Amino acid sequence: AQSVTQLDSQVPVFEEAPVELRCNYSSSVSVYLFWYVQYPNQGLQLLLKYLSGSTLVESINGFEAEFNKSQTSFHLRKPSVHISDTAEYFCAVRRTGGAQKLVFGQGTRLTINP
Amino acid sequence: DAGVIQSPRHEVTEMGQEVTLRCKPISGHNSLFWYRQTMMRGLELLIYFNNNVPIDDSGMPEDRFSAKMPNASFSTLKIQPSEPRDSAVYFCASSLPLAGNYNEQFFGPGTRLTVL
Numbered sequence: 001a002q003s004v005t006q007l008d009s010q011v012p013v014f015e016e017a018p019v020e021l022r023c024n025y026s027s028s029v030s031v032y033l034f035w036y037v038q039y040p041n042q043g044l045q046l047l048l049k050y051l052s053g054s055t056l057v058e059s060i061n062g063f064e065a066e067f068n069k070s071q072t073s074f075h076l077r078k079p080s081v082h083i084s085d086t087a088e089y090f091c092a093v094r095r096t097g098g099a100q101k102l103v104f105g106q107g108t109r110l111t112i113n114p
Numbered sequence: 115d116a117g118v119i120q121s122p123r124h125e126v127t128e129m130g131q132e133v134t135l136r137c138k139p140i141s142g143h144n145s146l147f148w149y150r151q152t153m154m155r156g157l158e159l160l161i162y163f164n165n166n167v168p169i170d171d172s173g174m175p176e177d178r179f180s181a182k183m184p185n186a187s188f189s190t191l192k193i194q195p196s197e198p199r200d201s202a203v204y205f206c207a208s209s210l211p212l213a214g215n216y217n218e219q220f221f222g223p224g225t226r227l228t229v230l
Contacts, residue, residue, distance in 0.1 A: 032216060043118070043205055043221035044157075051216055090157060094216075100145060100209070101170060102219065104157040 002027040002093045006105035014113050015083055021076040021108045023065075023091030033074040034092040034102070035065055044090065050074065061085075086112045116140075118222035120206050126228045132194040135225045138187055139208030147207040147219060148181055148191050157205075163189065196229045203227070 007022040025031065032051050036044040048059040055067040065076045074091060091105040119138040127133055139146050147162040161171040166183045174181070178197070183189040193200055203226050207219040 036221075041223075043207075043223045045221070046218050049218075100147075100162060100164075100217075100219075101159050102147075103159075106156040 002029075002031060002095060002103045004091050004093055004103055004105035006091055006108050008108050009106065010109045010111065012111045012113060013081055016080045018079050019077065019081050019085075019110065021089050021091075021110065023074045023076065023105060025072050025074065025091070025093045027072075027093060027095065030096045031093040032096055033065075033067055034094070035059075035063070035074070035076050036090040036092060036104075038088045038090065038107075040087070047076075047089070081110075081112050083112050083114065085110060118206055118208050118220055120204075120222040120225050122225060123223065124226045124228075126230065127196055128230050129197055130195045131229075132192065133196045133200075133227060133229075135191040135204050135206075135227070137189045137191070137206030137222060139189070139206070140220055141187070142210065143208035143220075144186065144211045145209045145217070145219075146183060146189050147209075148189070149205040149207065149221075151203040151205060151224070152201075160191070193227075196227075198229045201227055201229050 003026045005024045013019045034049045035047040037047045038044045048057045050057050050067045058064045063078045088107045088109045090107045092102045094102050121136045148160040151157045160173045161181045163183045181191045203224045205224045207221045209217040209219045
Protein backbone atom coordinates (compact mmCIF):
# COMPACT_ATOMS: atom_id res chain seq x y z
CA ALA A 1 0.00 0.00 0.00
CA GLN A 2 1.04 3.59 -0.53
CA SER A 3 0.80 6.52 1.87
CA VAL A 4 1.52 10.24 1.60
CA THR A 5 2.48 12.67 4.34
CA GLN A 6 2.28 16.41 3.89
CA LEU A 7 4.21 17.82 6.78
CA ASP A 8 2.51 21.21 6.97
CA SER A 9 -1.25 21.67 7.17
CA GLN A 10 -0.97 25.43 6.70
CA VAL A 11 1.72 27.65 5.22
CA PRO A 12 1.36 31.44 5.39
CA VAL A 13 3.78 33.51 3.30
CA PHE A 14 4.05 37.04 2.06
CA GLU A 15 3.51 37.90 -1.57
CA GLU A 16 6.64 37.57 -3.73
CA ALA A 17 8.33 35.40 -1.10
CA PRO A 18 9.54 31.88 -1.92
CA VAL A 19 7.60 28.87 -0.67
CA GLU A 20 8.16 25.14 -0.23
CA LEU A 21 5.37 22.66 0.45
CA ARG A 22 6.71 19.37 1.71
CA CYS A 23 5.57 15.91 0.67
CA ASN A 24 6.94 12.52 1.65
CA TYR A 25 5.58 9.20 0.49
CA SER A 26 5.86 5.55 1.40
CA SER A 27 5.54 2.70 -1.08
CA SER A 28 6.99 -0.77 -1.59
CA VAL A 29 6.59 -0.46 -5.37
CA SER A 30 7.48 2.24 -7.88
CA VAL A 31 5.06 5.13 -8.08
CA TYR A 32 4.02 8.13 -10.09
CA LEU A 33 3.85 11.40 -8.14
CA PHE A 34 1.47 14.32 -8.48
CA TRP A 35 0.63 17.71 -7.08
CA TYR A 36 -2.97 18.88 -7.33
CA VAL A 37 -4.30 22.35 -6.49
CA GLN A 38 -7.78 23.13 -5.17
CA TYR A 39 -8.97 26.72 -5.34
CA PRO A 40 -11.85 27.72 -3.03
CA ASN A 41 -15.13 25.98 -3.86
CA GLN A 42 -13.64 24.17 -6.84
CA GLY A 43 -12.52 20.66 -7.70
CA LEU A 44 -8.91 19.56 -7.88
CA GLN A 45 -6.72 20.45 -10.84
CA LEU A 46 -3.48 18.74 -11.77
CA LEU A 47 -0.56 21.10 -11.18
CA LEU A 48 2.36 18.86 -12.18
CA LYS A 49 3.39 15.25 -12.29
CA TYR A 50 6.44 13.01 -12.25
CA LEU A 51 6.18 9.85 -14.32
CA SER A 52 9.77 9.17 -15.38
CA GLY A 53 12.85 10.89 -16.74
CA SER A 54 14.07 14.18 -15.30
CA THR A 55 13.44 14.34 -11.57
CA LEU A 56 12.66 18.06 -11.76
CA VAL A 57 9.23 18.85 -13.15
CA GLU A 58 7.65 22.24 -13.73
CA SER A 59 4.18 23.71 -14.09
CA ILE A 60 3.11 26.50 -16.41
CA ASN A 61 2.58 28.95 -13.53
CA GLY A 62 6.07 28.79 -12.03
CA PHE A 63 5.81 25.89 -9.59
CA GLU A 64 8.35 23.08 -9.65
CA ALA A 65 8.81 19.82 -7.78
CA GLU A 66 11.74 17.48 -7.50
CA PHE A 67 11.47 13.73 -7.09
CA ASN A 68 14.03 12.48 -4.59
CA LYS A 69 13.92 8.69 -4.50
CA SER A 70 16.42 8.26 -1.68
CA GLN A 71 14.46 10.59 0.59
CA THR A 72 11.07 9.48 -0.80
CA SER A 73 10.12 13.12 -1.20
CA PHE A 74 8.40 15.27 -3.82
CA HIS A 75 8.49 18.80 -2.41
CA LEU A 76 6.74 21.63 -4.27
CA ARG A 77 8.48 25.00 -4.63
CA LYS A 78 7.90 28.41 -6.11
CA PRO A 79 10.52 31.18 -5.98
CA SER A 80 8.00 34.03 -5.80
CA VAL A 81 4.34 33.56 -4.93
CA HIS A 82 1.35 35.65 -5.98
CA ILE A 83 -1.95 36.31 -4.24
CA SER A 84 -3.63 34.10 -6.84
CA ASP A 85 -1.62 31.09 -5.58
CA THR A 86 -3.78 31.01 -2.45
CA ALA A 87 -5.27 27.52 -2.47
CA GLU A 88 -5.00 24.07 -0.97
CA TYR A 89 -2.32 21.82 -2.43
CA PHE A 90 -2.45 18.04 -2.41
CA CYS A 91 0.39 15.63 -3.02
CA ALA A 92 -0.63 12.24 -4.41
CA VAL A 93 0.92 8.96 -5.53
CA ARG A 94 -0.18 6.13 -7.77
CA ARG A 95 1.56 2.84 -8.35
CA THR A 96 3.06 2.61 -11.82
CA GLY A 97 1.40 -0.63 -12.97
CA GLY A 98 -2.26 -1.41 -13.41
CA ALA A 99 -4.40 0.16 -10.71
CA GLN A 100 -5.35 3.79 -11.26
CA LYS A 101 -6.00 4.52 -7.58
CA LEU A 102 -4.61 7.86 -6.38
CA VAL A 103 -3.59 8.13 -2.73
CA PHE A 104 -3.62 11.70 -1.45
CA GLY A 105 -1.92 13.49 1.38
CA GLN A 106 -3.93 15.55 3.86
CA GLY A 107 -3.32 18.78 1.97
CA THR A 108 -1.48 22.02 2.71
CA ARG A 109 -3.36 25.28 2.79
CA LEU A 110 -1.20 28.02 1.27
CA THR A 111 -2.17 31.53 2.29
CA ILE A 112 -0.52 34.50 0.61
CA ASN A 113 -0.49 37.74 2.56
CA PRO A 114 0.02 41.10 0.83
CA ASP B 115 -15.92 20.54 -23.25
CA ALA B 116 -18.07 21.10 -20.16
CA GLY B 117 -15.83 19.08 -17.88
CA VAL B 118 -17.08 16.65 -15.27
CA ILE B 119 -20.56 17.62 -14.14
CA GLN B 120 -21.87 16.85 -10.67
CA SER B 121 -25.29 17.42 -9.19
CA PRO B 122 -26.46 18.68 -6.87
CA ARG B 123 -23.71 21.07 -5.82
CA HIS B 124 -25.10 21.26 -2.31
CA GLU B 125 -27.36 18.84 -0.45
CA VAL B 126 -28.75 19.19 3.04
CA THR B 127 -30.73 16.28 4.39
CA GLU B 128 -31.80 14.74 7.64
CA MET B 129 -30.37 11.62 9.19
CA GLY B 130 -32.02 8.50 7.84
CA GLN B 131 -32.90 9.95 4.47
CA GLU B 132 -31.66 8.53 1.18
CA VAL B 133 -29.17 10.68 -0.72
CA THR B 134 -28.25 10.29 -4.40
CA LEU B 135 -25.29 12.09 -5.92
CA ARG B 136 -24.91 12.23 -9.68
CA CYS B 137 -21.97 12.51 -12.04
CA LYS B 138 -21.58 12.95 -15.76
CA PRO B 139 -18.00 12.25 -16.89
CA ILE B 140 -16.24 13.98 -19.76
CA SER B 141 -17.35 12.52 -23.07
CA GLY B 142 -14.97 9.80 -24.26
CA HIS B 143 -13.58 9.09 -20.80
CA ASN B 144 -14.00 5.47 -19.79
CA SER B 145 -12.76 5.60 -16.20
CA LEU B 146 -14.79 7.19 -13.42
CA PHE B 147 -13.80 7.76 -9.81
CA TRP B 148 -15.75 8.75 -6.67
CA TYR B 149 -13.79 10.49 -3.88
CA ARG B 150 -14.82 11.81 -0.47
CA GLN B 151 -13.13 14.75 1.25
CA THR B 152 -13.43 15.35 5.00
CA MET B 153 -11.40 17.31 7.49
CA MET B 154 -10.59 14.19 9.48
CA ARG B 155 -9.69 11.77 6.70
CA GLY B 156 -8.69 14.08 3.86
CA LEU B 157 -9.37 12.97 0.29
CA GLU B 158 -10.02 9.27 -0.15
CA LEU B 159 -11.07 7.11 -3.07
CA LEU B 160 -14.39 5.35 -2.56
CA ILE B 161 -14.77 3.41 -5.81
CA TYR B 162 -13.75 3.51 -9.45
CA PHE B 163 -15.12 2.11 -12.69
CA ASN B 164 -13.51 1.14 -15.99
CA ASN B 165 -15.89 0.79 -18.93
CA ASN B 166 -18.85 0.98 -16.52
CA VAL B 167 -17.56 -1.96 -14.44
CA PRO B 168 -16.56 -1.42 -10.79
CA ILE B 169 -12.85 -2.23 -10.44
CA ASP B 170 -12.03 -1.29 -6.86
CA ASP B 171 -14.68 -0.57 -4.24
CA SER B 172 -12.46 -1.18 -1.23
CA GLY B 173 -12.88 2.42 -0.15
CA MET B 174 -16.67 2.24 0.16
CA PRO B 175 -17.18 2.72 3.89
CA GLU B 176 -20.08 0.33 4.47
CA ASP B 177 -23.19 -1.23 3.02
CA ARG B 178 -25.08 2.03 3.28
CA PHE B 179 -23.04 3.26 0.31
CA SER B 180 -23.61 2.01 -3.22
CA ALA B 181 -22.46 3.23 -6.63
CA LYS B 182 -23.65 2.44 -10.11
CA MET B 183 -22.63 3.30 -13.63
CA PRO B 184 -25.46 2.21 -15.94
CA ASN B 185 -23.81 3.73 -19.00
CA ALA B 186 -20.69 5.58 -20.09
CA SER B 187 -22.16 9.01 -19.44
CA PHE B 188 -23.71 8.68 -15.99
CA SER B 189 -22.93 7.45 -12.50
CA THR B 190 -24.63 7.67 -9.13
CA LEU B 191 -23.44 7.38 -5.55
CA LYS B 192 -26.22 6.54 -3.13
CA ILE B 193 -26.25 6.65 0.65
CA GLN B 194 -29.15 4.92 2.39
CA PRO B 195 -29.75 5.65 5.19
CA SER B 196 -27.60 8.73 5.60
CA GLU B 197 -25.85 9.61 8.87
CA PRO B 198 -24.27 12.86 10.14
CA ARG B 199 -20.78 11.35 9.75
CA ASP B 200 -21.41 11.11 6.00
CA SER B 201 -21.22 14.91 5.80
CA ALA B 202 -18.40 15.68 3.38
CA VAL B 203 -17.59 16.93 -0.10
CA TYR B 204 -17.95 14.17 -2.68
CA PHE B 205 -15.93 14.49 -5.87
CA CYS B 206 -16.31 12.65 -9.12
CA ALA B 207 -13.40 12.39 -11.56
CA SER B 208 -12.96 10.83 -14.99
CA SER B 209 -10.07 9.91 -17.25
CA LEU B 210 -9.36 8.66 -20.75
CA PRO B 211 -8.59 5.01 -21.41
CA LEU B 212 -5.17 4.01 -20.13
CA ALA B 213 -2.37 4.90 -22.52
CA GLY B 214 1.21 4.22 -21.51
CA ASN B 215 -0.02 3.30 -18.05
CA TYR B 216 -1.15 6.81 -17.14
CA ASN B 217 -3.97 9.21 -17.82
CA GLU B 218 -4.86 12.39 -15.97
CA GLN B 219 -7.95 12.37 -13.78
CA PHE B 220 -10.19 15.41 -14.25
CA PHE B 221 -12.24 16.37 -11.23
CA GLY B 222 -15.73 17.77 -11.01
CA PRO B 223 -16.63 20.70 -8.72
CA GLY B 224 -17.92 18.39 -5.98
CA THR B 225 -21.15 17.96 -4.04
CA ARG B 226 -21.17 19.31 -0.50
CA LEU B 227 -23.36 17.00 1.58
CA THR B 228 -24.62 17.96 5.02
CA VAL B 229 -26.54 15.39 7.03
CA LEU B 230 -28.31 16.87 10.04
